[in-house]
Amino acid sequence: MAYVLWEFTILGFDPTSFMFSGALIAFSWLLVNNRMMDTEALGRDQLFYATHDPVILMDAAGRFAGANLAARDLFGDEIPEHGGSLRQLNKIGPMLDCLAATGELNPAESISVGDRVYDPRALPIASPIQRRNNLLGWTVSLVDITERERSAEALREALSRAEAANRAKSEFLAVVSHELRTPMTSLKGSLDLMFNGVAGDVSDRMKELLGIARRNSVRLQKLIDDILDLQKLDLNTLNFELQDVEPTEFLREVMRDCEMHAAQAKVRLSVVSDDAEGRMHVDPYRLKQVVGNVLSNAVKFSPEGGNIECSLGATGDALRMSIRDSGPGIPENAEDKVFGRFNQVDSSSTRASGGSGLGMHIAKILIERMGGAISYQSRLGVGSVFHIDIPLAGGVPRQSSPPCDSVPGDGEGVPAFGEVRG
Ligand SMILES: Nc1ncnc2c1ncn2[C@@H]1O[C@H](COP(=O)(O)OP(=O)(O)OP(=O)(O)O)[C@@H](O)[C@H]1O
Ligand SMILES: [Mg+2]
CATH class of the missing domain: 1.10.287.130 (Signal transduction histidine kinase, dimerisation/phosphotransfer (DHp) domain)
Known part of the structure; x- marks a missing residue:
């Protein structure tokens, strides 16, 4: 038209063919795009209908708006006509009613239909046009969790x-x-x-x-x-008879019990400091077992002529009893073996010290049940120091520096290495 009326040309040619080609390209683009939109919509539809989990669509007023094949198989004739009430649906009717009324699935727990167990989940369907009050309805899917439950x-x-x-x-x-x-x-x-x-x-x-x-x-x-x-x-049948116990006399008593064992092993036992204040709140019989196990290890693992030093002090709001030996020491990261059940650091059958690997395990449980703790510091070839932290009968002790936090061969008071808690 422009060519006929005003002699309009493109590069000296009649523009009709250019216009026609342009229109053809635009039309093809629209066609392809439309086809892609179809593919997406069809795929979505197929997914909805073919999924094994039953899905029901419900409008905002709680009326039936659609169901996939799995839902129709599950509920059969109970599925109403479009716009019908969903109340009569076995098991989930009341739940859907509640969802329409309150916007929440209640109770949000699994339901059994036939021999299957489902986990109901609801997703709101919002109108893409309206910004406010845009709830169109709900997608209620029943996720089959039968195998998981079994x-x-x-x-x-x-x-x-x-x-x-x-x-x-x-x-x-x-x-x-x-x-x-x-x-x-x-x-x-x-x-x-x-x-x-x-x-x-x-x-x-x-x-x-x-x-x-x-x-x-x-x-x-x-x-x-x-x-x-x-x-x-x-079995949790061990009873603890907790009472207030004087620590200094207690330590001396435990050491007396161990004296013969130490003498036989030619190891010297001594107390280096015992001026701790306060009274311990423990079952004395069970604490004796804990300290006795630590002492017997110190004796057992000390070489002939070795020294074992015991001390009392304080740490935080507990009383700390420390037993330091000059034995072979314990390698790093061996706490599981030291405190494990029937575990020993050196489990070779040729080891000379004997024992069953229960002592420290029992000591740890006993002291922890009494509200205390056990830990150790050690260095191979130097020795070990075991700390037993014991709860006090109310109040914090006055002495504040932890005792025996060095092992033989180290500078006084300098922590030799990181503490290993039991
Ligand atoms: N003072 C220590 N020096 C070096 N190793 C130690 C010391 N105390 C404990 N251990 C290590 O921890 C392991 C576990 O100790 P535990 O007291 O539980 O067992 P045990 O003494 O071998 O046997 P049991 O005490 O049952 O007779 C010991 O076998 C040893 O390897
Ligand atoms: Mg032992």
Whole structure:
């Protein structure tokens, strides 16, 4: 037209063909774009209809607006006509009613329909045009969690069976250890009497053999006592009789009990400071067990002629009892082995020190149940210091520097290495 009326040209040519080509390109672009929009819409539709999880569409007034195949399979004839009430839907009717009224799924817990378990989830459908009051309805999907629930149930059953078996084992061990205790006591008593010549003269060779039997009966008795305590701790049947205890006298008493053991091992025991203030609030019998275990290790792992130094001090609001030895020390990151059950740092069968690896484990549980803690510092080839933090009977002790926070060979008061808490 422009060409005919005003002789308009493009590069001297009639523009009709250019205009026609331009229109064709624009039209093709629209066609392709439209096709892509179709693909997206079709895909979305297919996903909605083909998904295995039932999905129901509901308008803002709570009326039925659509359902996918899985929902139709699940609810069958209960699915109403478009715009019909959803109230009669098995199990989820009241829930949908509540959703339409309050905007929330209530109760938001799983529901069972037939032999399947579903987790209902609701998503609001908002109008893209309106900015306010734009709620058109809801998409309610029922996520099938049957397999997950079955696995969880199987795990719960397995756990409760394992717990029952563990409890039965603990009870069995507790009974057996208890029954072993009485004959063990008379066995050890008789060996003691024979060893001391009460039942008549014993030759040197017999004394040597009786000595071996005595030592092993002591070991066996300790093992039985440890297993019995451990089972009681596991079953939570160990009672603590907490009372106020004077620390200095307590430490001296425990050391007296350990003197013979130390003398036999040719190790010297000494107290380097015991002027701590305050009274401990503990079960003295159980604390003796804790300190006794630490002391017996210090003796056991010290070389002949070694020194063990005990001290009392304070840390935070607890009283700290420290036992330092000049033994071989403990390698780094071995706390699991030191405090683990039946664990030893050196578990080779050739190790000379013996023991079952229960002492520190029991000590840790006992002191923690009494509200205290156990920790250690150590350096290989230098020695170890074990700290037992004991709760006080009200009030904070006056002495503030922790005792024995160095090991032999280190500068006084300089922490040798990081503390390892039990
Ligand atoms: N003072 C110490 N010096 C060096 N190693 C130690 C010391 N105390 C504990 N250990 C290490 O920690 C491990 C665990 O100690 P624990 O008292 O639990 O077992 P045990 O003494 O071997 O046996 P049990 O005490 O049951 O007779 C020990 O075997 C040892 O390897
Ligand atoms: Mg021990």
